[in-house]
Amino acid sequence: AVDVVHWIKTAFALHLRTLVLEFLIYPYEVDEFIxxxxxxxxxxxETLKLGSLILVDIPARGSMKSLKTLHLIHAFYTNDxxxxxxxxGCPRLEELVVERSCEYSVKFFTIKVPSLQRLRIYDDNDEDEFVGYVIDTPSLKYLEIGYLGCPQFSLNAPGLLAAYIARVSNVISESLVSVRRLVLNVSTSMTIYPPTGCIFYQLVYLQIYTHEPGWYDLLTWMLEHSPKLQVLKLVGVRNFIVLLF
Structure with a gap:
């Protein structure tokens, strides 16, 4: 069998800058790479991309001092x-992409990265064991989140400039009031509005999808709380994707 770990460490010794690691599921039958x-x-x-059939098992803090981009595409995790x-272990991380599906071993997916500027999450994991995301990213500028099946979602990103939010509860949080551009693809039945007096003073561009139930109520609320809005776009097409980065 090929010793993948040996070759990775050999590449590290040559001052590697980018590592993309992914294993094909079909037609080969292979064990998970740990x-x-x-x-x-x-x-x-500087760039690390982990894909299918990879089990992230890190019992102690790592050290990747130069890593700026991290993509976790359908990887699995031993625990929280x-x-x-x-x-x-990534003190300079700027971009994080997380894509997940069915998984039983994680209860809370915690993202606490002071340096993070761009975050994208697509997660259709609706297993009972998974509770939700806890995101604490004070430097975050761009946020894209969609298709979350988890019951809880907590966000602290006071410096956020642009956000695309789809099918997430508690999305109109106080952490979004600093954004200049906002795209919402959510149902009002899933929306928890912030406290009275929370105003989107910086918002100049708003895009709302009209295929979700109660979209008009969401639009009305946003217009009442966005005094500097310059552009409003209403979209009625399903499966339309907005990429912020």
């Missing part, structure tokens, strides 16, 4: 701590 703490030690790595240990 991405461990010993692989979180490359100080020159593995996620925290992976992210806490």
């Amino acid at each position: 991405f461990t703490s010993s692989l979180c030690t490359c100080d020159t790595l 701590e593995s996620i925290c240990n992976l992210l806490s």
